[in-house]
Amino acid sequence: MSLMAAGPLLPRKLPVVHDPWSRTPTDGVYPLPLRATLAGQSVPHMSQPPPPKVPAPTSSVEGAKRLAAWTAVDRHIHREHKVIGIGSGSTVPYVVERIVAQGNEVNKDRVFIPTGFQSKELIVKSGLLLGDVDQYPVIDVTIDGADEVDHDLNCIKGGGGCHLREKVLAEAADTFVLVADYRKNSDVLGKNFKQGIPIEVVPFAYTKILQNLHLIGSPTAELRMAKAKAGPVVSDNGNFLIDAPFPEELMKDPYTLLTRIKMLTGVVEVGLFCQMAKAAYFGNQDGSVTIKWHDGRIEKVDKPASPVAKPTVE
Ligand SMILES: O=C(CO)[C@H](O)[C@H](O)COP(=O)(O)O
Secondary structure, X not given: OOOOOOOOOOOOOOOOOOOHHHOOOOOOOOOOOOOOOOOOOOOOOOOOOOOOOOOOOOXXXXXXXXXXXXXXXXXXXXXXXXXXXXXXXXXXXXXXXXXXXXXXXXXXXXXXXXXXXXXXXXXHHOOOOEOXXXXXXOEEEEEEOOOEEOOOOOEEOOOOOOHHHHHHHHHHEEEEEEEEEHHHEOOOOOOOOOOOEEEEEOHHHHHHHHHHHHHOOOOOOXXXXXXXXXXXXXXXXXXEEEEEOOOHHHHOOHHHHHHHHHOOOOEEEEOEEOOOOOEEEEEOOOOOEEEEEOOOOEEEEOOOOOOOOOXXXX
16 A cells, blocks of 8 residues: 555654754753852752662661761761761761751752762762862861771771772861771771781882882782772772781781881872771661770760751751
């Protein structure tokens, strides 16, 4: 059957094609930023998907992480804090979850500084305003995870390879707080976290640095290799990572060890944070939280975070 025999073709309504290159700022089809910009320009607000839900903890370790994170946020992130550093690791999503629970009213005037790719994603997906430390070199509070913390609040960080940015944000913060589960609460660094001190190094120097680390007391120091890619792990800054276990007698004086490692040419940053934190929060299996303070006090909180987050004024 010919087309003509089937009757005249009805004029089809063509969909409006939006050619992105033909748009002008005034025709209303430009994709607009979701939030006011850092420069303070006001932009129309578009509705945003709700922040992704952090899955409820399914183990006592996850529950402990959440307890530590929520308690630390409740105690340290107050209404007047406007610039907040967000660390890395598996405890940090609970930190962001609790900050989001403080509500849009307080969060709309805040800017959040990430320590790496993971925390940047968390900030953006939670609908919080992203900034960077070069715009905000002074941070009100930074909250971060840790691999192990001793009684003087020295800690090992960098299990997730983010310790360079983490240290910058810790130093930039008026208040730096650690959050972790009970397994990270230790008396001597290296007792629980056996994989060694994470060290970020410039790639071309790694062999030389490994040799030097072997000489200064870490004969098993090795390059961190990727699990789902052939070759080494590459940090968010394009560098390599070395994990260097040291014997206990050297780990007992982390500051001396930090300075010795840092002096090796080609080392970018060492995952030893010596007495930088104001407090470390450890969630326990029994639902309590242990807080180690920078002045040596140890506090036990039996009924820590309430289910409702309320930002307080310090
Ligand atoms: O330092 C870090 C990443 O560089 C993390 O904070 C540290 O590894 C702890 O992570 P988690 O909470 O997953 O145990």
